[in-house]
Amino acid sequence: MRRTCLALAAVALLAGCATPPPAPGSAASKVVTMGQLDDIEVGQMRVARENGYLTVNVALTNTSRSNRTLYYRFAWLGNDGFPVADEESWKALPLYGKQAKFLPAIAPTPAARDFRLEVHTR
């Protein structure tokens, strides 16, 4: 009985730890964390096509009281899911303690249909 309880508890714990994959089309599905992302929350994303070009605006929040620097770059993808532009260089975005900020971006080519936001802090 005791063993069964322990086994059940272990299974429940493991199930709780495994994070479900983000729903397709959600903001989380567009974010790729490379390395570590500490104290920065990637929130809602506004996506539109304006004058033929894909535009994105991403809400970011620094959840800690200390200043943080977010390193990011966008990958612009075509209809087939493959990149349509050259790989961008990494850019740094300083965020003060508890600051909420919006990060705007415009695709470099009208061929971009989708995007990925690659981020890390360290």
Next chain:
Amino acid sequence: MRAWMAIIGLACAFGAQAAPKVAVTDLAYQAQVEEYIHTINAQSSGQAGMYHASGQSSYSEYESLNSYIEQTELRKFGGDIKGEILKTGMFQLVQGRPYTADSKEDVYDVIRRIKNGAFKGADYVLFGTLSDIDFQQDINSLDHTDSYSAVLGLTVVADFSLINTRTYEITSAFTAMGEGQDTKLVKGQDRRVTLNRPRVVRDVSKALGEDVAQQLAEQLGGSVPGQPEQPRGRDNLPPDEPARVLN
């Protein structure tokens, strides 16, 4: 009857496919030429005998300054313009009659030249006039070295109009530029530096030809080989989409 219709249809199809014929003129320009002539003629002669002596001297001086405007065509930069137009495949080229010293008409009066039959068989004439040509020769010092860079540069700017030989309508008009330069590193010990002038001229000619072909393609909606097709206006852009917020 049907056979005749088929033949006429085929003839129309081939006629529609044939690219229009274009004659490309050399770059027309006019320059002011000045002639200065100064002639001095002095003669002196003398005779002396036992009982008489005679002397004669003459002096004449002639000075004139003639100034006239010479009209002609610059023949150096036509080859690459024709080559690049041929590469686009939009036109067939025909050779027009070049403007020579014997030509009676004004080099800029392209309509008279068309009427006089200078461009026989051409549907269009690409008429180019030289706007400016400038050679630059500079020697610049290089910081923290004992070397200099000697630069020979050439820039040519020309104005082009594509004129329909039947209606005299200007189908396309633009200014094109060609640039080229040759650079050599020079040290104090170098006595004489000769920069490669022919190569500069070749580079300018090529750049001018490419610029002409690109601007023609932009205005007439064709494509330049080796370059992606230029989108015309907003036609090739995907339609705008309303903003959506991802959570």
